[in-house]
Amino acid sequence: MVLFFLILAAIGPPDPASAACSADRQKNAIKSLTVAADLAPGMLKRSNHAFSPFPRKRLEKVAKFEAGIRECGPVPKIWDYADCSASDEVCLVPDIERYFAEFCLSSLDWIWFSDSKSQRRFIVRVAFTQYLALEVFWRKNNFKETRELRKRFRALNSSVSINESAARKEIARIKSLFKKIEEAGDLRKKGK
Amino acid sequence: MKFSFSNLRYQILIPFSALLIMLAGVMVWRIWSEQLRFLEAEIESKGDAVARALAKGTHSLILLGDADALEEKLKEVLEFEADVTAAVIYGVDGKVLALSVPNHVAGLFANRPKFKNYTDDFRDYQLRYRTVLDYLDEPLGIVGILIDKKRLATVTHNTVKNLAISTMAILALVGFVFTFFISRIRMLGETLESRVEDRTRELTENQKELSLARDAAMRSSELKSQFLANMSHEIRTPINGVIGINALLLERELDEKTRELANTVDRSAQALLGVINDILDFSKIEAGKLEFDLLEFKFKEVLSGVLDLLSMEAYRKNVELICRIDRRIPSLLMGDSGRVRQVLLNIASNAVKFSKGESVDIQVSMPDQPQSGIVRLKFEIRDTGVGIPKKFQERLFSAFDQADGSITREFGGTGLGLAISKSLAEKMGGELSFRENEPKGSIFEFQLNLGNVELRPMEPSHFESIYQRILLVDDHAGALEWAETVFRESIQVVLSAKSGGKAVKMAMEQEEGGEPFDLILIDMHLGEEQGRFVKASLREGLEAFVPIGAMCFIAEASVCIDKHGFDFTLNKPVKREEVESLLRSKIVVSLPKKPIEKKEITPHKPVEEGAAQTENDSEEVHLRVLLVEDNETNQIVTQGQLNFPGVHVEMVSSGKEALELLKSYNPHIILMDCQLPVLDGYETSRRIRKSGLNARDAVIVALTAHAMKEERIKCIKAGMDDHLSKPITKAILRDKVKEWTLDLDMDRIKELNSYDEDGSMSRSLMEGLLGSLPFLIEKMKKQIEKKDWDALEEETHSLRGTAKNLGCCRIGSLAASIELRLQHKLTGEIGNFCDRFQSLEGQLRLRWEKYKQNGG
Incomplete structure (x- = not known):
């Protein structure tokens, strides 16, 4: 029994992504990620309304993509952000930009799931596309970090296929800038 | 097969093919146009879709400044979209960010693009630009794609080509099918033609047979006509003898029994003659040979003649006879008076025949004014007799058909009368119809179209009546009404009574009132009272003398005057002209009293009047007549008929004798029998006309028993002037002689x-x-x-x-x-x-x- 546990300890816990995510699933997950990224601009555009009401079916669609992605990697859950208590048909997602910001950051983490340079660059483009949708939202609030973020994404795009460490740094900067924007947003809300 | 447009096959095939080709051409052209439009739309939509997708998919790459990714993107597009030949992405500053352009089309991208969505069209390509926008719709760059139109055009052209080939194939198929059907139709046509030829041949044969049958029928009809003519001749000759001799017999002093027997002989002979005439008429109608002699005649004379004939029978049967005539009817009409008389006499005599002690009312009217020289007369004969049972009414006008077989036994007749009358009425433009009379009896009605010779109606010129107040006594309402009508046309005061008692009372009252009647007329058959008793009562009751007359039948006129002591008589039925004659004359009452009607009725003028005119007015002047007749009976009859003063008749038995006699005898008129031995009447007439004799201009009248029209023409051809059909009555003979010998009537x-x-x-x-x-x-x-x-x-x-x-x-x-x-x-x-x-x-x-x- 002890030996068994020792062996287990030597092997270590299974990497959820590598353990459960086969090549096919991974491909499917990236496809879902791409589609979800395409959904972001439209959904963020709608969130300009005070209560950001969304049809439940649309959110279910988002959740379906999430499930596809989640088999291979982390992704936020739309149901954690949605409030469907008022109606069976319509749900409110008052903090949707936060959801997409989380989604975007999760996408950046996906870069490292593949060794393919072109796939890594593709994921960068997916994340950047999501960011561009968020940027529309954020630029309305005059966050000065957005210009910096574009630079960081360009740098990430340049480095991801040639210099992994530089790329990781860029990702860290992006995350940091995201955090700043989030905090600025909270402060602004509190200030109101 | 040689081409010929007269061939039905080509006549149908050529226009039909032309029509099909035209249709196919229009169809291909239409499809071609549609395909071109579709091609343009396809290129448009495809180019737009590719450009839009490319613009959308590259905006993040442009922002990232990832030129390699852009190049890859362009290659992807070129790889997946076969019709896209080249693609370029420009930045906001117009610099090329990525491109994938083959050399042969590089020149098409020479111009710097404008920042808007637009299209440049070339012959084989279309260059489409689309602006790349970010999420805030700000321009990031522009993508340009070059679409190759050739491939789509090729597809379209192939489609149209295939369609044209298919159409031609269908046309060929239709043509083949059509030719096949045309051949079939031609075969059917030939079969039909052959059948028609067969039928035509059969028809021709049938026609020949029919023609032969018709000829046979016509020959048979001619033989029948000839037979009828001969039969008519053979029967008429002895009847002529019987009637003529009997008439001479009746002119002699006879005891009552002998006279009665002679009268019976006369009636029987006349009846037999009537039957023969009916049969002859009917056969003429059937053969379509009935012709009408259109001559002027006095209508009132025809009517009067009919009424005189009817009145005898009416008297015998105690039937009240009334005749009402529309006074507007012209006196002189044009038509066949004999046929008019025949129809009227036939219908009216039937009415009298089938009545017993009732009345027969004849009404002649003119419903419309004469038009275009035509007078339409309407005759209505109404009787209150036995009537005609419904079951017999349908075949009333059928030949040889009487309502009941017993009728022939009781009343006689051949059953041809109504059929002949109907045909005659129809030939004279009318129609004979029957309806029931209420409450009993029958009404026959017919119309005739006659020519109007003169516009003067039959009413005479106005005259002054000698009498101003008159009393009419008659128990028959219809007869009384008609008499009143006629008298009122000339007299102011006309009173009437339906019974003797009332008449006596009225006459006495009028006399007491100082206004006595000038004239009283009593119906001889005044019910049980009888006219003579009423007359006696009036004579006793009235102080002043008033002429009292009897309305009676012509046969009882002398009895009324001589036996019953009436002052005068008026014949029944009452006729307008006789009433007028009565009112013009002063009635002279003397003993023995003479009946007035004897003055009024003008007997046929003796022929000597005509003879007198030819020479002088003295009674001694002769009318010279030559009678050429071989039949002894007829010789006696004709001589008897011409036996009156002033007429000298020479008689011979053959044509030869006639020619011999004419050398020394110059007659005014020659009565020539046609059927003579040795030299017949026709040849004798020819010879007379051609001779140098004085008698060559004498009038020759044929005497023949043939009643057919052909006979008349034959006589005229032979040079004769006129024709008399046997049996010849005294009156007819005298009229004819008068007609030809009287210079001035x-x-x-x-x-x-x-x-x-x-x-x-x-x-x-x-x-x-x-x-x-x-x-x-x-x-x-x-x-x-x-x-x-x-x-x-x-x-x-x-x-x-x-x-x-x-x-x-x-x-x-x-x-x-x-x-x-x-x-x-x-x-x-x-x-x-x-x-x-x-x-x-x-x-x-x-x-x-x-x-x-x-x-x-």
């Missing part, structure tokens, strides 16, 4: 003079005729020379009418004879007639001068 002259106030109408008319006759004769001579027969026919027709209207009998008869010859194209001997006209003109002139010298 004095009765007609008197009648004409009565039409105007100063009584000189005849003078002006006669002077006019005498003045124009020489010119007319000259004109006719020229027409004969020129052989202008139509003009001559018109001239003689006109002369005939004028002469007969003026009473110039001989000239009128001669004109009629010429007209008849011309109608039958018998122009051979017509030249001789002008001499005869001239001779007659001289005699007429002499006669007229004498009349004037005598104060006419």
Whole structure:
């Protein structure tokens, strides 16, 4: 029994992504990620309304993509952000930009799931596309970090296929800038 | 097969093929156009979709400044979209960010693009630009794609080509099918033609057979007609003898029993003659040979003749006979008076025959005003007799069909009368119909179209009646009403009584009131009272003498006067002209009393009047007659009929004898029997006309038992002037002789003079005729020379009418004879007639001068 546990300890816990995510699933997950990224601009555009009401079916669609992605990697859950208590048909997602910001950051983490340079660059483009949708939202609030973020994404795009460490740094900067924007947003809300 | 447009196959195939090709052309052109439009739309939509996708998919790459990714993107597009030949991405500053352009189309991208969505079209390509926008719709760059139109065009062209090939194939198929059907139709046509030929041949054969059958039928019909003519001749000759001899017998002093027997013989002979006439008429109608002699006639004379005949039977059967006549009916009409008489007599005599002690009401009216010289007369014969059972009404007008077999036994007749009358009425433009009379009896109605010769109605000129107040007594409402109507036309006060008692009372009251009647007329058959008793009561009751007359049948007139003591009589049925005659004359009552009607009824003028006119007015003057007759009975009959003073009759038995006698005897008129031994009547007449004898211009009248029209034409062809069909009664013979020997009919002259106030109408008319006759004769001579027969026919027709209207009998008869010859194209001997006209003109002139010298 002890030996068994020792062996287990030597092997270590299974990497959820590598353990459960086969090549096919991974491909499917990236496809879902791409589609979800395409959904972001439209959904963020709608969130300009005070209560950001969304049809439940649309959110279910988002959740379906999430499930596809989640088999291979982390992704936020739309149901954690949605409030469907008022109606069976319509749900409110008052903090949707936060959801997409989380989604975007999760996408950046996906870069490292593949060794393919072109796939890594593709994921960068997916994340950047999501960011561009968020940027529309954020630029309305005059966050000065957005210009910096574009630079960081360009740098990430340049480095991801040639210099992994530089790329990781860029990702860290992006995350940091995201955090700043989030905090600025909270402060602004509190200030109101 | 040679081409020929007359061939049905090509006549159908060529236009049909042309039509199909045109249709196919239009269809291909239409599809081609549609395909081109579709091609343009396809390129448009495809180019737009690719450009839009490319613009959308590259905006993040442009922002990232990832040129390699952009290049890859362009390659992807070129790889997946076969129609996209080249693609370029420009930045906001117009610099090329990525491109994938083959060399052969590089020149198309030479121009710097504008920052908007647009399209540049080239012959084989389309260059489409689309701006790349970010999420805030700000331009990030522009993508350009080059679409190759050739491939799509090729596909379209192939489609159209295939379609055209298919259409041609379908056309070929249709053409083949069509040709096949045309061949079939032609085969069917040939079969049909062959059948038609067969049927035509059969029809021709049938027609030949029918033609033969028709010829046989016609021959049979001719034989039948000939048989009828012969039969008619053979029967008429002995009947003529029977009737004629019997008539001579009746003129003698006979005891009552013998007279009764002789009368029975006469009735039987007349009945037999009636049957023969009916059969002959019916066979003529059936053979379509019934023809009408259109001549002028006096309607009232025809009607009067019918009524006289009917009144005897009505008297015998105690039937009240009434005849109402519309006074607007013209006196002179044109038509076949014999046929008019026949129809009316037939229907009316039936009505009397089937009535017993009831009444027969004859009404003649003119429903419409005469138009275009035509007078339409409506005859209605109403009886209150036994009527006709419903089951017999349908076949009432069928030949040989009487309502009941017992009728023949009881009333006699052949059953042809109504059928003949119906046909005659129809031929005269009318219709004979029957309906039931309420409450009993029958009504027969028929109409006739007759010619209107003169516009003067039959009513006479107005006159002053001698009598002003009259009482009429009759128990029959209809008869009384009609008598009242007629008397009221001339008299102011006409009172009537339906019974003797009432009449006596009225007469006495009027006398007491100081207004006695001038005249009283009593129906002889006044119910149980009887007219004679009423007359006796009136004589006793009235203080002053009033002439009392009897309304009776002609047969009882003498009894009324001589036995019952009436002052005068008026014949029943009451006729307008007799009433007027009565009211014009002063009734002279003396012993022995003479019946008035004897004055009124004008007997046929003796022929000597005509003879007198030919020479002088003395009684001694002779009318010379030659009778050529081989039958002894007929010799006796004819001689008896002509036996009156002033007439000299010579008699021979053959044509040869006649020719011999004519050398020394110059007759005015020759009565020529046609069926003579050795030399028949026709040949004898021819020889007389061609001879140099004085008698060559004598009038020749044929006496024949043949009643057919052909016989009449045959006589005229032989040179005879007229024709008499046996049996010949005394009256008919005298009328005919008068017609041909009387220069001037004095009765007609008197009648004409009565039409105007100063009584000189005849003078002006006669002077006019005498003045124009020489010119007319000259004109006719020229027409004969020129052989202008139509003009001559018109001239003689006109002369005939004028002469007969003026009473110039001989000239009128001669004109009629010429007209008849011309109608039958018998122009051979017509030249001789002008001499005869001239001779007659001289005699007429002499006669007229004498009349004037005598104060006419």
